[in-house]
Amino acid sequence: MGNMTIKDIAKKCGVGVSTVSRAMNNHPDINPETKEKILKTIAQSNYVPNNSARNLKRTDTKAIAVLVKGIGNTFFSDLVSGLERECQHMNYSCILQHVEEQEDELDIALHITKEKKLRGLVFLGGNFSHPKEKMEQLEVPYVLSTIRTSDMEDKKYAAVSVDDFKESYKMTEYLIHLGHKKIAILTAPKEDKSIGKLRLLGYQKALRDYGIPYSEKLVSYMDAEEDRYSFRSGYKLTRQLLMDTEFTALYATSDTMAIGACRALKEAGISVPGQCSVAGFDGMDTGEFYIPSITTIRQPVEQIAKATADLLFDMINGKEKPRQLIFEGELVERESTIPPADKEKQSSNGTMKREK
Amino acid sequence: MGNMTIKDIAKKCGVGVSTVSRAMNNHPDINPETKEKILKTIAQSNYVPNNSARNLKRTDTKAIAVLVKGIGNTFFSDLVSGLERECQHMNYSCILQHVEEQEDELDIALHITKEKKLRGLVFLGGNFSHPKEKMEQLEVPYVLSTIRTSDMEDKKYAAVSVDDFKESYKMTEYLIHLGHKKIAILTAPKEDKSIGKLRLLGYQKALRDYGIPYSEKLVSYMDAEEDRYSFRSGYKLTRQLLMDTEFTALYATSDTMAIGACRALKEAGISVPGQCSVAGFDGMDTGEFYIPSITTIRQPVEQIAKATADLLFDMINGKEKPRQLIFEGELVERESTIPPADKEKQSSNGTMKREK
The missing domain is CATH 1.10.260.40 (lambda repressor-like DNA-binding domains)
Known part of the structure; x- marks a missing residue:
C-alpha cells in the first residue's frame, strides 16, 4: 500500500x-x-x-497569526473561530497568540512575524495606538479587526469593524427614547484611545444632542491592569457605581460586562429591568439566553471575520491595498431594557439612592 | 541601525x-x-x-496544532488560551484548527500533521472513537485533553482530564442528597462513546446505588448533527423534555446547556430553583454570574491546560511516554439547586405536570 x-x-x-x-x-x-x-x-x-506529485501545492509555510488582546471577552472566540475557518479555506495555518493587557501587541507582532515567517497578521482587541513609524516596521500585511482608533483614517490601516461611535450613539439614544435620563456607562480605562473611547464619545454625543447633562459620576472606567470587558469587570464597576450615585439605566459596553452588572444589581437588591435597565454591546449568545435577555448592539461577527480574512488574503496576494470596511451593527431590543419606573416610587422603596 | x-x-x-x-x-x-x-x-x-548569530535557537518550524471539536462550548476557549500560553513559553506556534461535528478529527489530524510538519497535536472535545490501527498512523505525539473514552486505558493514549464518570456520579449523588428523585439529564447523542457517555453512566450508576429507577423519558439526547454543549442545545433539549415528562431537577452536562435550560424553564413558567433545580458541568465564569448562579462541577482548566502542554512537550522531547492524568473536579454549590418543593404543591399550582 x-x-x-x-x-x-x-x-x-x-x-x-x-x-x-x-x-x-x-x-x-x-x-x-x-x-x-x-x-x-x-x-x-x-x-x-x-x-509526492508536483501538481500538489506546497503549503507548509503559509501561516498568519491572530493576536488577541483581552481574553475575558468571549466575543473574540467567535471571531477567532470565523477567522480560523477562513484560513482553512485558503489553506493557511492560523496561529493563535494571546497578548496580555500590559504587553505591547506591536512588539510581539514584530517579533513573531520575523521568527515564524508569517505572511500576515490580524489584530483583535486592545488599545491600538502605536506611532506610525513603528507600525511601518511591520513588513507583512495586517488587518485590525473590531479595532478602531479616533485617528485611524489618517493612518491608512486596513481595518474591519462596526462604527463604534455611531453604534454607541444608537444605543444611548434608544435608552433616552425609553425615557431614561440618568444613564450610567461602564467603559474602557481613561487612557483608552480605541473602541472604548469611541463608545464613550458616542454616549456623550447622544446625551448632548438630547440636552441631558453629562456627569462623570455616571461613568465607571475599567482598571487598565485588569481583564477588560469581562463578567468580573462588569460586576466590579457596577458595585463601584452603586456606592455613590443613582441611575435608571446602565449601559455596559460589552454583553459580558452587562451580565456582570446584572449580578451586582441583583446583589444590591435592584431588579433588572424593573428598577434599572441594562444594555450591552456585541450581540453574543450568552446575552440572548440570560434572564432577562440582554438588549444589545449585535456586531455581524461572521461577516466581520470573513471580511477581515478576505481583505488580508487579498493584501497578501497583492490584489488589494489597505482599506477600512465598516459594518452596520443592529440594535436588538430584549427584556433587559424598559422605560424607567416613576422616580418617586423608586426612591421611596429604598433600593435606589437619592442623588446627593 | x-x-x-x-x-x-x-x-x-x-x-x-x-x-x-x-x-x-x-x-x-x-x-x-x-x-x-x-x-x-x-x-x-x-x-x-x-x-543572525548562531547561538540563537532556530525555531520557526516548531508548531503544534490544537484541534477543537464543538465550538458551541465556550469552555474550550479557556482551555485554548491556556494551551496557547504554554506554547508561547516553549516558543512553539499554536495552530488552531476547528473540526465540524460531522468531520473526522483523525483524518484532519493525519492530513495537517504531514502538511504543516507539526511536532505534536492536542485534541479537544469530540466523540473520540477511532480504530487503534488508524491512531497509530499519527506519527507525532498527541494528547487528548478533556476527552475520555470508556476503553481508553487499553489504548495507551496520552490524556488529561477529570474522571467524567466519577464527577457526574458526584453531581447526581448531590442532587439525590438534596431529596430529588426525578432528575432529568441533558446528554450527548446516543452513539457517543466519549465524555458524554461517561457522564451518562455516572448518572445511571448514582441512581442505581440509591435505588432510584432509571427512566429513558428523563434523558434528553443531543442531536448528533448540531452544535453540542451549546446554550441553544440546552434550550432545545429542555423544551423537548418538558413536553411529556415531569422532574424536580435537571442536570445539564455543561454550564452552557444549563443556562439554555434555565431559559426554556422560564419560558414554560417554571422557576429555578423554586420549582426545578438546575445543575451544570465545567465551572465557567458565565455560570457564576448567571442569575441564579449555576451549581456545577468545576474542572481545573488552568491545570488541565498546563498538564496537557507539559505532557505533550515532554513526549515531543522524548522525556515522557503517553500516560493518563486525571484531575479532581470540584462540586461548586450555587443558587440554582435546592431541595425539591412539596410534590403535591407543585402539581396543584399547575406549572409542573403530573406523571402519566
Missing part, C-alpha cells in the same frame, strides 16, 4: 487529480462526501502528500 | 546574550521589564533574528 501517488488516490476514489488536490487543500468547492472519501482513502493508504 | 548582531542588542540593553535569547524565545525565566526593554530595542533596531 506504500508509495501511492496522487493519481492512484484519484483512481481509487473515481475522481480527478484536481479533486484530490482540492480535498487535501481544504478547498471550499468540493462535495463534502467526496472530500471525506478522498481523505479517508489517503489516510488508509498511508500516502504522504509531501513526498 | 541595520545589521545589528545579538551582541549589539545585549550591549545596548546592558544584559548578556543569553538574556536576549531568552527574551526572544519567550522563556519564562526573565524579568518582564527586562524582556520588554529587549524586545523594544530589537524592534527599534530593525534587527532580524533569523539572519
Whole structure:
C-alpha cells in the first residue's frame, strides 16, 4: 500500500487529480462526501502528500497569526473561530497568540512575524495606538479587526469593524427614547484611545444632542491592569457605581460586562429591568439566553471575520491595498431594557439612592 | 541601525546574550521589564533574528496544532488560551484548527500533521472513537485533553482530564442528597462513546446505588448533527423534555446547556430553583454570574491546560511516554439547586405536570 501517488488516490476514489488536490487543500468547492472519501482513502493508504506529485501545492509555510488582546471577552472566540475557518479555506495555518493587557501587541507582532515567517497578521482587541513609524516596521500585511482608533483614517490601516461611535450613539439614544435620563456607562480605562473611547464619545454625543447633562459620576472606567470587558469587570464597576450615585439605566459596553452588572444589581437588591435597565454591546449568545435577555448592539461577527480574512488574503496576494470596511451593527431590543419606573416610587422603596 | 548582531542588542540593553535569547524565545525565566526593554530595542533596531548569530535557537518550524471539536462550548476557549500560553513559553506556534461535528478529527489530524510538519497535536472535545490501527498512523505525539473514552486505558493514549464518570456520579449523588428523585439529564447523542457517555453512566450508576429507577423519558439526547454543549442545545433539549415528562431537577452536562435550560424553564413558567433545580458541568465564569448562579462541577482548566502542554512537550522531547492524568473536579454549590418543593404543591399550582 506504500508509495501511492496522487493519481492512484484519484483512481481509487473515481475522481480527478484536481479533486484530490482540492480535498487535501481544504478547498471550499468540493462535495463534502467526496472530500471525506478522498481523505479517508489517503489516510488508509498511508500516502504522504509531501513526498509526492508536483501538481500538489506546497503549503507548509503559509501561516498568519491572530493576536488577541483581552481574553475575558468571549466575543473574540467567535471571531477567532470565523477567522480560523477562513484560513482553512485558503489553506493557511492560523496561529493563535494571546497578548496580555500590559504587553505591547506591536512588539510581539514584530517579533513573531520575523521568527515564524508569517505572511500576515490580524489584530483583535486592545488599545491600538502605536506611532506610525513603528507600525511601518511591520513588513507583512495586517488587518485590525473590531479595532478602531479616533485617528485611524489618517493612518491608512486596513481595518474591519462596526462604527463604534455611531453604534454607541444608537444605543444611548434608544435608552433616552425609553425615557431614561440618568444613564450610567461602564467603559474602557481613561487612557483608552480605541473602541472604548469611541463608545464613550458616542454616549456623550447622544446625551448632548438630547440636552441631558453629562456627569462623570455616571461613568465607571475599567482598571487598565485588569481583564477588560469581562463578567468580573462588569460586576466590579457596577458595585463601584452603586456606592455613590443613582441611575435608571446602565449601559455596559460589552454583553459580558452587562451580565456582570446584572449580578451586582441583583446583589444590591435592584431588579433588572424593573428598577434599572441594562444594555450591552456585541450581540453574543450568552446575552440572548440570560434572564432577562440582554438588549444589545449585535456586531455581524461572521461577516466581520470573513471580511477581515478576505481583505488580508487579498493584501497578501497583492490584489488589494489597505482599506477600512465598516459594518452596520443592529440594535436588538430584549427584556433587559424598559422605560424607567416613576422616580418617586423608586426612591421611596429604598433600593435606589437619592442623588446627593 | 541595520545589521545589528545579538551582541549589539545585549550591549545596548546592558544584559548578556543569553538574556536576549531568552527574551526572544519567550522563556519564562526573565524579568518582564527586562524582556520588554529587549524586545523594544530589537524592534527599534530593525534587527532580524533569523539572519543572525548562531547561538540563537532556530525555531520557526516548531508548531503544534490544537484541534477543537464543538465550538458551541465556550469552555474550550479557556482551555485554548491556556494551551496557547504554554506554547508561547516553549516558543512553539499554536495552530488552531476547528473540526465540524460531522468531520473526522483523525483524518484532519493525519492530513495537517504531514502538511504543516507539526511536532505534536492536542485534541479537544469530540466523540473520540477511532480504530487503534488508524491512531497509530499519527506519527507525532498527541494528547487528548478533556476527552475520555470508556476503553481508553487499553489504548495507551496520552490524556488529561477529570474522571467524567466519577464527577457526574458526584453531581447526581448531590442532587439525590438534596431529596430529588426525578432528575432529568441533558446528554450527548446516543452513539457517543466519549465524555458524554461517561457522564451518562455516572448518572445511571448514582441512581442505581440509591435505588432510584432509571427512566429513558428523563434523558434528553443531543442531536448528533448540531452544535453540542451549546446554550441553544440546552434550550432545545429542555423544551423537548418538558413536553411529556415531569422532574424536580435537571442536570445539564455543561454550564452552557444549563443556562439554555434555565431559559426554556422560564419560558414554560417554571422557576429555578423554586420549582426545578438546575445543575451544570465545567465551572465557567458565565455560570457564576448567571442569575441564579449555576451549581456545577468545576474542572481545573488552568491545570488541565498546563498538564496537557507539559505532557505533550515532554513526549515531543522524548522525556515522557503517553500516560493518563486525571484531575479532581470540584462540586461548586450555587443558587440554582435546592431541595425539591412539596410534590403535591407543585402539581396543584399547575406549572409542573403530573406523571402519566
